[in-house]
Every structure is written in C-alpha cells, then in structure tokens.
Amino acid sequence: MGIVQRQGIRNTLISYVGLAIGFVNTTLVLPRLLSPAQIGLTAGVLVPLATIGAQVAAFGFASAGMRYFPFFRNQGRNHAGFFPLLLGPPLLGFMVVALLLWVGKPLVLQWxxxxxxxxxxxxxxxxxxGLAGCIMLGSLQDAYLKSLFHTSFSSFAQEILLRLLLVGAAVAYSQHYLSFRGFVLAYTGAYAVVAVLLAIYLAAIGELHLRPTRAALRVKPLREMLGFGGFMLLSNISGTxxxxxxxxxxxxxxxLAAAGIYxxxxxxxTALILPFRALYKTAFSLIAEYWKxxxxxxxxxxxxxSTRINTLLGCYLALGIGLNLDFIYGLIHRPEYAVGTSAVLLLLAGRLVDGIAGVNGIIVATSPRYRFDLLFNTSLAAAVVVLNWVLIPRFGLAGAALAYCVALVSINVARTWFVWRTYGLQPFDGRIARILLVAAGAGVAAWLMPNLGNAWLTLLLRGGMLTLVYTTGVLLTRTAPELRALLISIWTRVLK
Structure with missing residues (x-):
C-alpha cells in the first residue's frame, strides 16, 4: 500500500471521528457550558473575523504552495528554500491585516x-x-505537509485535537477554573497549540527549513505564484x-446571543451534510479522471x-432531524436555544436541495470551464450577503436561515442548468420524484405519531415509523437498487 493510499485511509478515519466530535461538542456540549452570547462572541465574531483576516493575509498561498511545490521538490535538502517562500508573503500580508484590524476596532464595535x-x-x-495569525500559520503548514504527503498528523491536530482543546477550555470555565477572559485566551491558545505542534512535527521529520534562499525565486517567478494565489483567494474567500x-x-x-442561538x-x-461530504471526497478525484x-x-x-443516493439519504436524515428537534434541543437543557427551531428547518431545506443537486459544483470546478466556478461562488456569497441584509431585520433568525436557503436553491438551479446546457448532463429522472413522494408520505406518518410523554420513547416511536414507512416505500417503488442489494446482503449474512 503506497504512502498516499495509507494517508488517505487515515485522513478519512480522522475526518469522520473529527466530524462526530465536532457535532457532539458544538450541538450538545458547548451550549450546556456557555451562554448564547458567549458562543456568539467566540464562534460568531472572533473566529469568523480571524478566518477572513487569515485568508486575506495568506493571499491564497496555501493553495499556491500545493500547486507549485512539485517544481521545488528535491532541489537540495531544503527544496530550494520553498518553505520560507511559502511563509514570506503571507507574513507581510499578516502585518497589514493586523494593522487594519487594530485600526478598525472602533468601526467593528459600532456594528x-x-x-x-x-x-x-x-x-x-x-x-x-492573534487568532488570525495562528489560523494562517496552521493553514500554511498544513498545505506544506500535504505537499510532502505527510497529512495524518495535521489532520489529527486540526480535526480532533483542536476540538478537544476547545471543549476542555469550556469545561474549565464552567467549573470556575478560568475566568471568561481566561477562557477566550485558552480558546485562542488552542489554535496556537496546533500551529506550534505542526512546526514541531515538521522539525521532527526534518522538513522545517526556515532559511530563505535566492534559489527559490529562480524556480518559479513570484509574480506567477502571486497571480495564482490571488485567484484562489477570491475563490476561497467567497466560501468563507x-x-x-x-x-x-x-x-x-x-x-450576540441571537448569533449564538443561530x-x-x-x-x-450540519448532521444532514455528513454523508454528502463523504461522497464528495471520492467524487472530486473520480470526476477529474473522467474529464481527463x-x-x-x-x-x-x-x-x-450520486444524486439518487444523496436524495435517498438526505430526505431520511432531514426528516429524522426535523421531526425530533424537541428531543435534540431537550438534550441541551437550555430552553433559550430552542428559539432556533424554525431556522433549523429552513437550513435543512436548503442543504437538502444542495445535496440533491448532486455534484454539479465539482463537475464545474474540474471541467475545462472551471473559471465559472469562481463566478458561481462569488455570486452565491453576494446573494447571501444581500439576502441576509434584507431579511434578518424583518424575520430575525428565520430570516438568516431563509436567506441561506434561497441562495443555495438559486445557485444550484443555476449550476444544474449550466452543466446541462454546456455538457448535456443532468441527474434527474423518475426515481428522484418517487423518492420525494415516499419521503413526504413517511414524514407525514411519523409526524402523526402521538407524543408519549417521554422524550426517548417518542423518539423511538417517530424514528421507527419513519424508518419503516420510508424503507418499505423505497423498496416497493424500486427507486434505490443499492438499498435493496444492501438489505439482501445483510439478510443473507443473518441467515448464515
């Protein structure tokens, strides 16, 4: 088994474990330990501002590093001074961003x-x-490690360790070992720990080369790397x-309290999109190969x-989450968070459509007309900003969720039309319509189930009815041969 394959298997396992930890932490653990305003401050202001600042400072050099490192690889023990070149422009950019953030403090507070x-x-x-600097250094070192095919430790540090450190800080605050200021320092320190550990790991594998060389500028012109980085910055910042x-x-x-609830x-x-992400990990390289x-x-x-599978899984998960929101919010034991129920339903609708639309975005991004992907991403980001600006004052949290839903539906309609019009590819047939009808029937059947007075029993009753009606309907309408084959395989093993 080659190093890339081994790293890929490890990264997949780490990613799934990290997603599970992240979902449990951010949905069930942190809301118990922190107030809505405190979550709104850290996850709703500090991290987003720092992430945007880090991306602007890095100027797309994380992506540029992975794109151009093959030209530097094995040119001397230090890869022709590639790592200092990767860090240099972003560090200069960070000085500018830090100054802007410092000067802009009164303006931000006025918002x-x-x-x-x-x-x-x-x-x-x-x-x-400080948070922006740590995020930037972490992303640059992660890109360098990916180029070296050393990705497992970086994935562990960012997907698992970071989340555990953040929860540890929240527990320490809730138990009065830390003041709230100490908690914010520990929150920032968790990102710093990840950046430092990545540097230590680079030193341990003999790849922490910090001495700049003129040879690096002769391998690839800096202007070319800056141009590519600028293009990637526009693409990445729209996603952020x-x-x-x-x-x-x-x-x-x-x-800030409303931001924490949102x-x-x-x-x-987010639980709805986990199976979609699993599919997309495979889809990107596979579709790129088909284009080649x-x-x-x-x-x-x-x-x-892929569209049929996403529809099948997405409808079931969306109904399972939507029908049991009382149970989910009950686990938090803080009634103020339940105000976000309507927002969850709208977000589920938008993300379900995004999943059902399939892999249209990946097809565009890997196609000969890949530059249209930037157009779609920037259009989506602009639409979200405008719709939020208009709808939040009128409808509150539901307005923000509605803006997200409308933007996702619109951009997926546009992408699907573009792929169909340009390449003659479209994923919809009668099976998709039948799955949606079965899902609607199963959802109504589960919704009609009475509340038994016990949250766990009600969950089992509604979940059981949803699963029974949905599975039976899918099998009878023959809309998912993959599910039929899976059930036959399981039944055969049981009999043996």
Missing amino acids: YVRGTDAALLAPHYLMVI VLLNVDTMLVGTKLS IIATNVS EGDLARMADFYRR
Missing part, C-alpha cells in the same frame, strides 16, 4: 447595536489578531463569506447515481 454586546466584545477584540456572513450579520443586526441551529443542521479521459458517459452515470 453591534446593543451596548452590552459591544461591552462584551471590546475587551476581547484584539484576540482576533458563505459560511460565516449569516452568523456575523445576526450578531450585528440582532445580538450557530447552534446551524450545527444541528473524456468519458462523459461514465460521468453522466455517476452524476445520476
């Missing part, structure tokens, strides 16, 4: 309409600068805006099958 929110943010605002702008605008237009609603809905071979027939078949 928060409630005086209590500004008073909560003001003592901790400058943590954004999409992930964070709704939470930030909720915080500025409503309150973050938990977002985290609850010019095999549109196999790509069309994969497009249809």
